[in-house]
Amino acid sequence: MKKNENYNQETTKGMTIVVKKICQFMAPVIFLFGIYITFHGHLTPGGGFTGGVIMASAFILQILSNGSILERLRSEKWRLELTESIAIFCFLTLAVLGLVLTAYSVFFANFLDRGTFGQLVSGGIIPIGNIIIGVEVCAAISSIFIALLIFKDEEDEEESR
């Protein structure tokens, strides 16, 4: 029973107060920059993948600097995998909608109004696809990182037994 309590309160080590405060200031800015890259994917260099990686690096920075409870990370990993799967399903649905709604029946057909070139709201389904891919990549890379933390931890427990 006592062993179980120790298991529940197991944490990863945080860093010093300087690193913690700087990361608390920087992480929202990095996250906002990722959102900017994702939303302007059809106008400027970058896109869903790059924005997703930048957004995930904000989460990773917070986990590394502040430390975290491993039991909570396990539940977060489950939620992240669910988010990733839902985003992939939405992307597939977007592609099939192009197949169904257009007259010429093409996979990934652009069925929305394309607007004027250079505006933020233009390009039909391209910005929507960028946003979905950004969410998916953010969830996937965060879950890879959390899996790295958890996996080594489980290996340590097996050796201690």
Place this chain on the structure above:
Amino acid sequence: MGNIDSLYILLLLATINVVFSKKLLTSLVFLSIFSMLLTLKYITLKAPDVAITEAALGTGLTTLIYLVAIKKTGRKK
């Protein structure tokens, strides 16, 4: 032309430091510097899309994941 040549020399110096440094953390910092110089190189070659991806992946994500790997494996020894 001289600009491009100096970037190549800096990339070479960073790579030599990555391979031959004694401590793993020093090697990791030089890997990050190498990635940053490679980003400048891509901008010089007029490929801003690749440059942004290289900056996000090489400088940010790879450094963080290697940092965790070094921190986790160094404690056991």
